[in-house]
């Protein structure tokens with residue numbers, strides 16, 4: 620049976636919405652494949668329970684870099700639960716002023732996540748890299764190989780040169796609506812290889828027309844990407860769908876996910 624997928628949201632904080640069950644039902648109704656990221660491993664059990672009967676929403680196990688210092692003891696739980704989850708996120712590094720101080724601890728936590736992913740293999744990671752693009756890439760190169768770990772750089776905002784280097788290493792890039800309103804985001808979208816482009820929302824942390832964005836907003840991203848890349852919309856949709864299917868297959872997942 621062919622399942623029509625209308626879009627892919629590779630980075631959404633489903634558990635931070637006021638009514639996660641309603642949002643999941645919405646993804647199922649609209650056929651939007653959504654990666655439900657978490658910021659602490661303590662959210663995993665509930666996240667998995669919520670998504671268990673969904674055909675389109677996949678849970679991910681994570682420990683956000685902004686919480687790495689305060690919750691560093693939870694890395695052991697992340698390592699343990701990663702055995703159950705091919706999708707990992709939100710993880711990464713944050714070098715912006717409020718978090719720069721904790722970078723050494725963030726790096727320790729992120730390295731352990733990467734080492735576990737490498738050992739387990741077939742792991743897809745959605746990675747935060749604000750003001751730490753080079754450090755994230757260096758960690759990936761040090762601890763992982765593209766045959767075992769597929770990194771998705773989410774809301775990437777570092778230089779185009781770093782992005783191109785990361786793409787060469789095997790990184791994918793999930794693009795959200797907010798990136799389209801910055802010149803840096805636009806240059807990035809124009810410079811990346813087409814076969815590395817994915818879509819995301821980072822909802823509920825982004826807004827569209829004065830409301831919180833939702834996974835179904837990714838469908839509008841396709842036409843914006845097509846415009847920027849000078850391609851017909853149908854062609855852009857085909858490219859992103861192909862990329863997304865490759866990422867899901869890497870993690871051993873096929874649509875629908877009802878066998879979980």
Ligand code: MN
Pocket residue numbers: 630632709821
């Ligand atoms: Mn996020």
